[in-house]
Amino acid sequence: MEIAKKILKVKVNGRPYELLIKPKTTLLQLLRNDLGLTGVKQACMDNSCGACTVIVDQMAVKACSVLALQVNGREVTTVEGLASRDGKLHPLQQAFLDYHAFQCGFCTPGKLMSAKAMLDENPHPNEEEIRRDMEGNLCRCTGYTQYIDAIKAVAQKKEGVK
Amino acid sequence: MRDFEYLPTKTIQEACSLISQYKDEGKVLAGGQSLITLLRQKLISPSYLIDIKGVSELDYLTFDEKKGLRMGALTTHRAIEKSSLIQSKYPVLSEMEKSVASVQTRNWGTIGGNLCSGDPIGDPAPSLIALNAKLKIVSSREEKTIPLEEFFTDYFTTILEPDEILTEIQLPPPVAYTGVVYMKFSTIEAGIKIVSTSTSMILASDKQTCKDARIVMSAVAPVPFNAKKAGELLIGKKINDDLIAEAAQLASEETNPTSDVHASAEFRREIAKVLVRRAVKEAFEKAKRT
Numbered sequence: 001m002e003i004a005k006k007i008l009k010v011k012v013n014g015r016p017y018e019l020l021i022k023p024k025t026t027l028l029q030l031l032r033n034d035l036g037l038t039g040v041k042q043a044c045m046d047n048s049c050g051a052c053t054v055i056v057d058q059m060a061v062k063a064c065s066v067l068a069l070q071v072n073g074r075e076v077t078t079v080e081g082l083a084s085r086d087g088k089l090h091p092l093q094q095a096f097l098d099y100h101a102f103q104c105g106f107c108t109p110g111k112l113m114s115a116k117a118m119l120d121e122n123p124h125p126n127e128e129e130i131r132r133d134m135e136g137n138l139c140r141c142t143g144y145t146q147y148i149d150a151i152k153a154v155a156q157k158k159e160g161v162k
Numbered sequence: 163m164r165d166f167e168y169l170p171t172k173t174i175q176e177a178c179s180l181i182s183q184y185k186d187e188g189k190v191l192a193g194g195q196s197l198i199t200l201l202r203q204k205l206i207s208p209s210y211l212i213d214i215k216g217v218s219e220l221d222y223l224t225f226d227e228k229k230g231l232r233m234g235a236l237t238t239h240r241a242i243e244k245s246s247l248i249q250s251k252y253p254v255l256s257e258m259e260k261s262v263a264s265v266q267t268r269n270w271g272t273i274g275g276n277l278c279s280g281d282p283i284g285d286p287a288p289s290l291i292a293l294n295a296k297l298k299i300v301s302s303r304e305e306k307t308i309p310l311e312e313f314f315t316d317y318f319t320t321i322l323e324p325d326e327i328l329t330e331i332q333l334p335p336p337v338a339y340t341g342v343v344y345m346k347f348s349t350i351e352a353g354i355k356i357v358s359t360s361t362s363m364i365l366a367s368d369k370q371t372c373k374d375a376r377i378v379m380s381a382v383a384p385v386p387f388n389a390k391k392a393g394e395l396l397i398g399k400k401i402n403d404d405l406i407a408e409a410a411q412l413a414s415e416e417t418n419p420t421s422d423v424h425a426s427a428e429f430r431r432e433i434a435k436v437l438v439r440r441a442v443k444e445a446f447e448k449a450k451r452t
Contacts, residue, residue, distance in 0.1 A: 003165040023168030023211065026198065046199045047267060059240070059269035065198045066270055067191070069168055070215055114265065135352040136264020 010071050012037070013081030021068055028052045028063035031078060039079035039109045050137035053110035054078045060117035062136070079109035082116065092116060095154045101147035107139045115151045124155050164207040170216055174300065174329060177214045182302045182325040184210045190327060191215065192236060192275035195267045220274070220329055223247055231333040235274025239286075240265070242273060252333065254342040254360065258289045261346060261355075274328045277310070280318045280385075285358050287314070287386035288378035289344055290331060292360035298330035307332070314385035339365040339373075341448030343441045347433050349424070356425045357381050357433045361441040363396070365449045372396045377409070377442065382417035382434055389413035392438065401446045410439035 005020045012035060019034060031037045031054065041051035045064050052063040055077040082090040092115050095101070102108045111134065118125060118133045125133065130151050139147070169188075171177040181188055189208035191197055192215055200206050214220065220236040225247050233242070242248055243259035262268055262276075262285055276286050277297070287310065295310040301323065310331070313320050322328065346358035357379060364374040375396040377389040392413035399405060414435035419427045 003167060006168055022165065024163045024165055024201070045202065047195060047263075050264065050266060053266055056270075060266045061270045062264075062266045065195055065267075067168070067194060067198065067211075067213075069170070070191075070194070070213065072170075118265075132260070133265050136266045 006069055008069055008072050010068075010073070011075040013077060023067070023069060025068045026064055027054070027056075027061075027066040027068045027071055027076070030068040031063060031076070037078045037080050041106055041109055043106070048138070049107070049110075050114065051107050051110045053113045053137060055113055055117050058117065058120060060114045060136075077113070077116075079112055082112060090116070091154050091157070092119070092151070095150040096147065099146045099150035099153065101142070101150040102139075103142035107137060111137045111139070111147055115147075115154075119151075119155060127152060130155065163201045164204060166201075166208055166211045168211050168213065170213045172216055172218075174217060174219060174327070177212055177217060177327055178300060178302045178325070180210075180212045181327060184212070185324040188212055188324070190278075192278075193238065193271035195263070195271035195275065196279040196281065197275070214327070215272070225251055225335075227335055229332075230335040231331075233273060233331040233333070235277075235328045235330060236272045237274075239263075239268035239271050239273060239276070243268060251336055252293060252342075254344050255286075255289055255293070258285050258344040258360065262286065264352075273331060277313065277331070278320060278322060278328055280314055280316075280320045282314075282317060282383060282385050282387070283355060283381045284386070285344070285346070285355070285360070285380055288358065288380050289342075289360040290333070291378045291386055291388055292342060292362040292376045293333050294362075294376070296332045297328055298332065299326050300329050301326040311386075311388055317384045337364060339367065339369060339449050339452055341365075341445035341450075341452065343445045343448065345437050345441045345444075347437055354424050355381055357419075357430050357437055359434070359437050359441045361438065361445045363401075363442065363445040363449050365401075365446075369450045370400045372399055372401055372446075375409075375442070375445075377413050377438055379413070379417065379434060379438070382419040382430055384418070387417060389416045389438070391416055396442070403443070406439055406442045406446070409442055410435045413438045 008019050031040045043049045043051040047065040054063045188210040191211050191213045220234040222234040224232045249256045342362040344360050348355045359379045362376045375393040379387045392409040395409050419430035421427045
């Protein structure tokens with residue numbers, strides 16, 4: 001059976017796209033393979049590790065476990081869309097650097113996106129809330145202390161971040 | 163993942179008509195937080211995927227003092243967790259939802275999809291069974307309402323016919339002198355649960371005698387497990403520590419756990435006993451305070 005491709009209209013990092021894709025394309029495959037956004041990491045592929053976390057509308061989701069066609073008409077933000085256009089890092093990115101919150105860096109984009117979604121909803125979470133909301137992002141090298149500190153530092157800024 | 167035709171729907175009627183047309187060849191997709199993995203692992207390979215996530219009429223939470231709670235099947239886990247209505251009327255649901263998978267999964271995954279996946283390790287089903295939930299199931303043939311408890315038949319298997327869709331979860335209104343408790347045991351905080359229980363108790367107006375008790379557990383049987391004998395032991399009696407210990411022992415004996423990499427069956431049984439004892443005691447204390 002020849003499967004008909006479907007049209008997907010989606011905004012990614014502020015840019016509108018109209019693409020013809022196979023229905024079985026996951027959001028992860030779309031972002032990496034069709035749009036070249038390789039900051040979205042492919043790892044466990046079974047909805048566990050959180051390395052592929054992106055933001056759909058205001059929600060952090062695991063891109064490996066969402067069909068691309070399900071984000072039709074929605075807005076997706078990946079780590080490539082975090083820094084401002086002039087190259088200035090997002091406060092979370094800067095804090096991750098300042099606190100050396102990564103080692104190999106593979107889980108970092110997913111962590112940044114989870115942290116951004118959390119702070120957009122709740123600008124000043126306490127440590128317990130940070131730990132609970134970051135549960136869906138695994139790290140297999142540097143551990144879990146520095147990036148909690150980094151997020152905490154951003155969360156403690158009075159003005160919050162956008 | 164094998165190829166499939168993708169059929170997005172906007173209404174229940176449209177979804178029912180498509181699923182009755184394709185039956186065994188089709189599969190309903192909601193949030194896909196279990197389904198996408200099953201498709202990728204080729205454990206299922208439907209020819210048609212009927213996407214109902216866009217059916218906005220199935221995303222709602224309403225409450226009526228007489229009828230209780232009505233929850234659309236496409237309500238996300240995150241919406242339940244964050245709902246002030248749930249937090250005030252059925253706080254145990256909000257508390258339980260906090261430990262369902264991860265924020266990312268709760269943002270996209272739906273309560274209906276979770277129940278239909280029929281995973282006995284899931285926590286929503288035991289909590290909803292403890293709260294005496296019913297399900298509304300529709301097809302183009304008929305519409306019916308069944309107790310959630312009768313929904314599950316085996317590992318990852320439910321009574322849903324190939325042309326049926328779960329549309330609503332219903333909870334009776336909370337009654338006076340009720341305590342409901344969710345407790346889990348896992349070896350690491352965010353890790354896989356070894357056992358969890360959702361336990362409810364309703365007391366008579368003397369605040370001593372048990373009018374109704376439900377002790378429901380995850381991961382101890384092929385389906386979300388209601389330890390009926392243990393619940394029945396408590397009903398009609400004045401609650402004390404000895405009786406609670408006896409019920410916990412009975413509940414543990416009723417379970418039928420398996421051994422896997424996370425825990426042996428023997429360990430699960432032992433943990434079930436401890437958890438149930440603590441949960442029944444806490445449910446009793448909570449019920450007294452209401």
